[in-house]
Amino acid sequence: PPLHKQRHQFVVDFVKRNKPKKVVDLGCGECTLLKMLKFHREIELLVGVDVNGAKVKKKMHGLAPISTDYLEPSYDQLRVELYQGSVTQKDARLKGFDLVTSIELIEHLTPADVELFSEVVFDYMTPKTVIISTPNSEFNIFLPGVSNYRHSDHKFEWTRAEFRSWAMKVCLDYGYEVEFTGVGKAPQGQQEAVGFCSQIGVFYQLGGRDCCKTLLVNDAEDLFSYTLLYSINY
Numbered sequence: 001p002p003l004h005k006q007r008h009q010f011v012v013d014f015v016k017r018n019k020p021k022k023v024v025d026l027g028c029g030e031c032t033l034l035k036m037l038k039f040h041r042e043i044e045l046l047v048g049v050d051v052n053g054a055k056v057k058k059k060m061h062g063l064a065p066i067s068t069d070y071l072e073p074s075y076d077q078l079r080v081e082l083y084q085g086s087v088t089q090k091d092a093r094l095k096g097f098d099l100v101t102s103i104e105l106i107e108h109l110t111p112a113d114v115e116l117f118s119e120v121v122f123d124y125m126t127p128k129t130v131i132i133s134t135p136n137s138e139f140n141i142f143l144p145g146v147s148n149y150r151h152s153d154h155k156f157e158w159t160r161a162e163f164r165s166w167a168m169k170v171c172l173d174y175g176y177e178v179e180f181t182g183v184g185k186a187p188q189g190q191q192e193a194v195g196f197c198s199q200i201g202v203f204y205q206l207g208g209r210d211c212c213k214t215l216l217v218n219d220a221e222d223l224f225s226y227t228l229l230y231s232i233n234y
């Protein structure tokens with residue numbers, strides 16, 4: 001299957017195994033991943049955020065329930081919410097999720113905005129798990145016609161070592177541990193040398209942090225900086 005499908009399937013497989021109840025996809029674009037996730041009805045709240053509101057609106061109605069969704073009475077309720085907003089800004093409605101996904105998003109941010117993103121996701125939203133995918137620049141030698149970046153809008157593309165060093169710092173700063181993997185395999189025998197086409201970090205919050213955090217956070221700073229574009233209850 002094409003690479004974008006493999007990235008989304010990676011998330012779907014993770015959801016099947018870990019059964020998160022509250023999931024948010026950052027940089028959800030045209031809601032492709034959300035549409036796959038809506039069939040996993042252990043999820044109770046499914047949220048998408050993108051800075052490009054027009055892009056979200058294009059296909060968001062595909063998230064509406066179809067008639068068969070009402071024929072499965074054993075399912076719990078599902079609520080879907082879509083927001084226009086930037087991952088560099090905090091919004092209190094995104095705190096305390098079980099899973100945050102960020103698929104091919106961070107490479108579109110300037111280094112300063114990547115710092116803000118790290119803070120917003122790991123220090124403010126403090127989800128239990130986070131899946132982040134980004135291009136592995138070491139793989140570019142296998143991509144015909146790619147001399148610099150894979151897309152002109154990319155602000156950077158990291159080697160495995162660069163991704164690892166950013167991820168390890170996030171873990172140290174905010175109390176997470178990370179596993180590295182990826183999708184898109186290199187030709188026979190070269191996997192070790194170059195790694196996956198898309199590199200993926202799966203972050204797990206270390207226990208005990210929630211309790212301390214709650215005591216320190218001032219409830220008065222409840223921020224609502226995103227704009228609700230769509231919401232629906234199943």
Ligand code: SAM
Binds near residue numbers: 029032088103108
């Ligand atoms: N995650 C989707 C996927 O896997 O198909 C879309 C990936 S697309 C390459 C990157 C997306 O990130 C775009 O939809 C873009 O509008 C969004 N984006 C870029 N900067 C953003 C920001 N600061 N906050 C939220 N979304 C952003």
